[in-house]
Amino acid sequence: MSAAAAPMRLDERIARHRAELSPQERRAADTLLENLDDLATYRAAELADLAGVSKATMSRLFRSLGFAGFDEVRDHLRTLRSSGLPQRVEGTPDMEALAASEAAHVAAAISQPGIADAVEWIAAADQVLILGWRGSYSVALNLRHQLMQARGHVTVGPVPGQAVGEDISSLGPGSVLVVYGFRRRPRLFGSLLAAAAATGAKVVLIADPTAITHVAHVSLWLECQVETTLAFDSYAAAATLTSVIADGVLSRLGSAAHDRVSRIASAYEEIGEVE
Structure with missing residues (x-):
C-alpha cells in the first residue's frame, strides 16, 4: 500500500502496527516519532544510526508501515505539510531565500x-x-x-x-x-x-x-x-x-x-x- 493511497499519518501508522513490530523495529519507530518535526531532513542511514539499528531494520520498518522506502516517507510528509500540518520538510531554511x-x-x-x-x-x-x-x-x-x-x-x-x-x-x-x-x-x-x-x-x-x-x-x-x-x-x-x-x-x-x-x-x- 502506497502513501498516496493511505492518508493516515505516520504517527498513526506506527500506533496501529506497533504490536506487529519486532523490538528493533519498535526502537526505530520510536526514533521516527522523536524526530517527527524534522524527519524529512534526515537520510535513512542517519535515522538508523540514531536508533542504533541496521539500515535493513529501518527499511523493514518503512515497509511494515506501508511505504516502499524513505523517499516515499518524505513524499508523505510533504503531502501533510501541504495540507497545513506544521513540520519542516526541506531541512534548515535559508533565511535569505x-x-x-x-x-x-x-x-x-x-x-x-x-x-x-x-x-x-x-x-x-x-x-x-x-x-x-x-x-x-x-x-x-x-x-x-x-x-x-x-x-x-x-x-x-x-x-x-x-x-x-x-x-x-x-x-x-x-x-x-x-x-x-x-x-x-x-x-x-x-x-x-x-x-x-x-x-x-x-x-x-x-x-x-x-x-x-x-x-x-x-x-x-x-x-x-x-x-x-x-x-x-x-x-x-x-x-x-x-x-x-x-x-x-x-x-x-x-x-x-x-x-x-x-x-x-x-x-x-x-x-x-x-x-
Missing part, C-alpha cells in the same frame, strides 16, 4: 485587480462581517481593528460561545462578508459560504490556493500563499493584503473616515486608553 519568497508572495497578493472591488464594497456596505478560524482569526481581527478606524458597523467572529449562524443570519444585500479561509479550515466552511451567498451579501474570500473548491460560492476570491520552507504557515502576505484593503477603504471614504479617526484619537486621549 525565505525572505525573497515571502516578498514574492506579498507582491502577488497586493497586485490582484480584485482588491479595488473589495475596497469599494466594504466602503459602501451597511455592515461588514469578518470571519476567521484558527490562524486565520488573528488576521481577521486585524482587519476589523483597521476598518473600525475608517467606518462603523464592523464585526468579527466567531465569538466564543456564539454560533456562526447567528452572524450569517444578520447579513443581507447591503452587507459584505470577508472570510479568511486558510488551510485546515473547519468542516462547515463550504456550507457557511453557500448560506452567506444566499443572503445576497457580497462575499470576499481571502485564502490560499487550497480553497479553490469554494470559489463558486463567493463574489470575489483574493489569493494569498501561506506555505514556506518553515514548519508553520506564514501570514505575511495576508497581513499585508489586509492593510492594503483597509488603506483603500480609508482613502475611499475620505473626509468621513478622517473625521472618525480624529474622534477615535480624541476618545483615546480622554479616557487615557493609549499611550
